Amino acid sequence: MALTRRCIHCMAGIDCADFCASCKKPAFWQKERPCDALPARYLLCQKQYYLGDVLGSGGFGITYLAWDNKYRRRVAVKELFPRYAAARNRQNGHITASEAHLRQFLHVKKRFCQEAQALYELRDVPEIIDVYHLFEENGTAYYVMEYLEGRDLKKYIGECGRIPWTQMVKPLTMILRALHALHRKNLIHRDISPDNIFFRKDGGAKLIDFGSARSMNTDQMTKILKERFAPYEQFEDYGNQGPWTDIYSLSITIYYALSGVLPPRATDRYIAWKMQRDPFGLVKPIEGFCPDLPSCVARALRKGMAVTVEQRYHTIQEFAQGLFPNQNILGGQAWLNMSPKQASARKDTNKKYADIREGRQIKCIKGMYTGRKQGLRAGIVLMVGRNADCGLRYPDQSPGISRKQCSLMLDNKGVLYVRDENSTYGTYLDGKRLKPAVWVPLKRGNIIHFAKEQYYVL
Amino acid sequence: MKRVSTYGYTNIGGRKENEDAGGIYIYKKNLVAVVADGLGGQGDGKAASKIAVRSLSRCGAQGDFPDEGTVSESFVEANREILKQQKNSFHMKTTAVYLCIQGDTAIWGHIGDSRLYHFWNGELCDYTLDHSIPQVDVALGKIRREEIPSHPRRSSLLRALGCEDEEAQVHPPVKLKKGRHGFVLCTDGFWEYLTDQEIQDAFCCYASAEAWIQRLFRIIRSRQGADNDNNTAAAVILEV
Numbered sequence: 001m002a003l004t005r006r007c008i009h010c011m012a013g014i015d016c017a018d019f020c021a022s023c024k025k026p027a028f029w030q031k032e033r034p035c036d037a038l039p040a041r042y043l044l045c046q047k048q049y050y051l052g053d054v055l056g057s058g059g060f061g062i063t064y065l066a067w068d069n070k071y072r073r074r075v076a077v078k079e080l081f082p083r084y085a086a087a088r089n090r091q092n093g094h095i096t097a098s099e100a101h102l103r104q105f106l107h108v109k110k111r112f113c114q115e116a117q118a119l120y121e122l123r124d125v126p127e128i129i130d131v132y133h134l135f136e137e138n139g140t141a142y143y144v145m146e147y148l149e150g151r152d153l154k155k156y157i158g159e160c161g162r163i164p165w166t167q168m169v170k171p172l173t174m175i176l177r178a179l180h181a182l183h184r185k186n187l188i189h190r191d192i193s194p195d196n197i198f199f200r201k202d203g204g205a206k207l208i209d210f211g212s213a214r215s216m217n218t219d220q221m222t223k224i225l226k227e228r229f230a231p232y233e234q235f236e237d238y239g240n241q242g243p244w245t246d247i248y249s250l251s252i253t254i255y256y257a258l259s260g261v262l263p264p265r266a267t268d269r270y271i272a273w274k275m276q277r278d279p280f281g282l283v284k285p286i287e288g289f290c291p292d293l294p295s296c297v298a299r300a301l302r303k304g305m306a307v308t309v310e311q312r313y314h315t316i317q318e319f320a321q322g323l324f325p326n327q328n329i330l331g332g333q334a335w336l337n338m339s340p341k342q343a344s345a346r347k348d349t350n351k352k353y354a355d356i357r358e359g360r361q362i363k364c365i366k367g368m369y370t371g372r373k374q375g376l377r378a379g380i381v382l383m384v385g386r387n388a389d390c391g392l393r394y395p396d397q398s399p400g401i402s403r404k405q406c407s408l409m410l411d412n413k414g415v416l417y418v419r420d421e422n423s424t425y426g427t428y429l430d431g432k433r434l435k436p437a438v439w440v441p442l443k444r445g446n447i448i449h450f451a452k453e454q455y456y457v458l
Numbered sequence: 459m460k461r462v463s464t465y466g467y468t469n470i471g472g473r474k475e476n477e478d479a480g481g482i483y484i485y486k487k488n489l490v491a492v493v494a495d496g497l498g499g500q501g502d503g504k505a506a507s508k509i510a511v512r513s514l515s516r517c518g519a520q521g522d523f524p525d526e527g528t529v530s531e532s533f534v535e536a537n538r539e540i541l542k543q544q545k546n547s548f549h550m551k552t553t554a555v556y557l558c559i560q561g562d563t564a565i566w567g568h569i570g571d572s573r574l575y576h577f578w579n580g581e582l583c584d585y586t587l588d589h590s591i592p593q594v595d596v597a598l599g600k601i602r603r604e605e606i607p608s609h610p611r612r613s614s615l616l617r618a619l620g621c622e623d624e625e626a627q628v629h630p631p632v633k634l635k636k637g638r639h640g641f642v643l644c645t646d647g648f649w650e651y652l653t654d655q656e657i658q659d660a661f662c663c664y665a666s667a668e669a670w671i672q673r674l675f676r677i678i679r680s681r682q683g684a685d686n687d688n689n690t691a692a693a694v695i696l697e698v
Binding site: 228235262265267270271274 | 591594597598614616
């Protein structure tokens with residue numbers, strides 16, 4: 001069939017002259033479309049992708065329904081288009097960043113591609129949306145994903161109301177598996193909410209929208225934080241984020257789905273907890289909305305929604321065990337479906353634990369050495385700074401970094417310590433300035449920062 | 459209500475666009491003031507703040523004094539109008555602060571970090587709390603209120619019009635005691651250069667709303683940098 005005969009609303013054919021035989025919509029009618037979107041019937045990537053309706057549009061970009069002419073399938077094409085930083089040339093469709101925002105645009109494009117790459121590596125996980133292809137065109141980046149039929153949880157609740165626990169079990173199990181796979185790759189979603197959980201028509205569920213929106217936030221604009229599902233540590237400058245962050249957001253999402261009520265913002269809950277006005281942080285127990293809910297689920301949700309990281313579950317495994325005690329939600333099915341690559345990755349995980357007994361690592365998550373891991377071995381002090389004898393050395397022209405900035409030490413019991421070496425601008429642990437010359441123990445998930453450098457303790 | 463004096467202004471500051479908006483409306487029974495600070499850049503903020511002011515100014519335009527529910531609903535309606543416009547202007551969001559006075563009764567509401575200050579007989583007696591990260595740090599005792607302007611996350615708002623889960627904060631109606639009352643509604647470009655004491659002192663020194671605000675604007679001008687934010691204020695002084 002000629003591409004032009006393909007319906008832009010459903011990507012099935014048009015048999016009749018004026019109406020699509022599949023979706024019955026008028027052939028030449030166009031759904032409302034953002035004025036800066038690529039036009040319907042536009043061809044991307046050497047005519048491989050034929051664009052249809054806009055499925056979604058936001059500050060970070062636009063998602064289009066499309067037909068993949070090479071593999072003969074419906075797909076969704078996500079286009080990176082940060083509107084605050086770039087504009088589209090209507091003549092040729094090119095996206096050009098404004099001069100003032102060029103650096104940001106390039107940074108955001110890099111993050112977009114990294115996330116697409118991470119999703120691509122998770123393509124064997126059935127509970128995570130598949131990414132097929134990443135490419136650049138029109139001065140920006142695109143990634144091509146599987147097209148999902150169904151609706152997200154937010155729409156589902158809007159149309160059908162609260163969801164009984166019995167109906168939540170299957171999709172929730174799948175989301176837990178998705179997060180488990182993600183966390184094993186050292187990734188955090190950071191934006192779990194009803195918008196990003198997709199209920200498929202066949203009854204399954206998938207996790208979608210992997211953090212692109214968050215990475216688009218910049219410091220130069222006033223930011224509105226999507227705070228109803230975000231835990232308190234996401235509001236802090238150097239908040240201790242990890243798998244527990246996703247656990248909080250997922251717990252709030254489940255609470256909302258079961259009760260139809262959104263709990264108060266994490267900031268308000270945190271204040272209430274701190275002032276000891278309400279030890280449960282202003283949230284009415286879920287049993288009040290769902291008296292038939294299994295008590296283990298209610299307990300697990302309460303712990304998942306705990307205001308502080310210390311009180312919360314730290315891993316998806318613990319959370320899953322709390323929700324479904326004595327059931328191997330994550331281990332069974334996932335293992336059976338695991339590809340050889342995943343199985344060998346599982347063996348690698350065991351190897352990683354073996355490495356931890358011999359040494360520890362910190363990972364640079366921001367700054368000059370972003371992405372680099374630094375190992376530490378018991379009994380050896382690692383000096384960080386501009387001095388030539390520093391094990392982790394910064395160039396002489398590194399603003400804000402002292403000649404001897406800080407030191408790290410791993411003792412024989414495997415406990416890692418940090419110490420500020422009387423640096424000029426200080427060394428910070430989770431946002432708090434360290435007292436000079438005092439060893440402070442570290443735990444996994446702590447963030448050390450000095451000047452513009454940030455290190456995550458693995 | 460014996461004597462009423464009102465004044466409002468908006469200034470572009472050092473920016474290319476003025477995304478603030480405001481207005482003072484004297485209706486048959488009510489006096490209404492609204493100020494809004496648009497966010498989003500590329501002109502979206504300007505459109506958002508204008509929509510907010512236009513929409514909120516309708517609350518109290520006809521008939522009786524609006525109660526809390528009515529004011530809340532007005533914010534919801536303003537939010538709906540902005541969300542409708544967002545299809546092509548995704549970053550269209552705005553803060554807003556609203557005041558309505560009838561006789562010796564006042565009611566106000568706000569969302570974001572645009573503020574309302576209420577003075578009575580020379581003293582600051584009430585003010586709105588920002589919906590922002592720095593305000594959370596104040597509540598937790600990490601910083602003092604005076605340190606908000608210099609907080610590194612000054613611009614991190616928790617609420618604004620143009621978000622799907624909008625939630626404005628509405629103050630219950632207040633019976634104004636006998637005496638001289640002053641209200642200032644302002645955007646952050648105005649209050650960030652002033653202390654509460656300075657606003658209060660100027661209220662004590664000047665009889666008219668115009669003189670009061672112009673005094674404060676002179677202080678702001680003396681402290682502004684080259685790239686300072688838009689700044690807007692609306693003031694009402696009345697004797698009860």
